[in-house]
Amino acid sequence: MTVSKAWDWNKELCPIWLQPSEESYFIAQKWKDKNIKKVLDFGCGLGRHSIYFAKQGFHVSAFDLSEEATDHLKSWAEKENLSIEIKNADMLKLPYDDNSFDAIFAYHVISHTDSLGIKKIINEMTRVLRIGGEIYITLCSKESWSFKEAGYPKLDENTVIKTDEGPEKGIPHFYVNLDDILDLLANYNIESIRHKEECYFSGKKLNSKHYFISASLRTK
Template sequence: MVESKGWEWEKADQSPWTKPTDHVYYLAHKWSESGFKKILDLGSGLGRHSIFFAQQGFDVSAIDISEYGINYLKEWSKKENLDIEAKVGDMVALPYKDNYFDCVFAYHSISHADTEGIYKIISETERILKKGGEIYTSMCSKESWDFSKSGFPKIDKNTVLNKEEGPENNVPHFYADLEDILSIFHNFDIEKIHHIDYCYINHEKKDCKYYYINGHKK
């Protein structure tokens, strides 16, 4: 299994990563309606989604391998007067009790692993979720340009090592197709899988595709 590596946030344009993605507005309503309370923001980055969920009244924990990211979140939550438990840690060995969380939110984070690592991360996620608890996550798609055409080195048949200069340099990226997802999440009742093509981002043509997975622990 490849060693986990986080983003080097010091090298990033941080402004886009402090605004919550549109997915969380829907999820906050859905999870509130379901009576869910305890949320883990898995791979929290700078903490934009932890802050959002806490502002909506959820009991939020956050974990990321980047000490910079966790320190950023701690300072941000203090300024917002929010109580968020934020820890530095690795997704393959989560420091939480079994059956502890109602929901796990993992946005563009669990794909930062190789094939063996992905299965460990999902096993850990299953362990810490309550029965019937919900996961919402994303995975890189094998239909993306950077999997088949980028020329980046492959660690295994599913995993590319990013070689672009910037915050993700040398961060592994696992890529999936639908069959991979159904195998990886075999202990979850899958509610929805969306396959989205980001044709244009910031007025630039892209070939960047992701799966978004919503499911419940059996």
């Protein structure tokens, strides 16, 4: 199993990482409607979703492997006068008790591992989520250019290491198809799985595809 590696945020200049994703607006409203209270921002990065969810009235906990990222979020939360529990942690070993959260939001983060690591991460998510609790996660698609055609070195049949200069250099990326998702989330009731292509971003053509997944932890 590969060792977790933090993003190098000094090499990331795109302002998108300070803005809530489109999906977070819908998920926040959905979770408010369901009276969900405690939310874990899983691999929070600079904190764009932690700040947004906290402003929506959720009790937010957040963690990231990067100290630079969590320091940024701490300063941001202080400026916004928001109470967010912020920790440095590895997603392979979460510093939370069992059944701690009503919901987990993991946006473009749990793919940063290999085939063994993803099972460990999902087990950890399941451990800290209450029965019936909800998850919203994204996973990299095997239909993406970066998996099929880029020629990145492979760690295993599902995982490549990105070698381009930038914040993700040297970080593993795990890719799935629909059957892989159904296998990985066998303990969950899946509400929806969307397969989305980013075909143009920041002035460039792309072929970057991700799965966007809503599910709840099944009663054992």
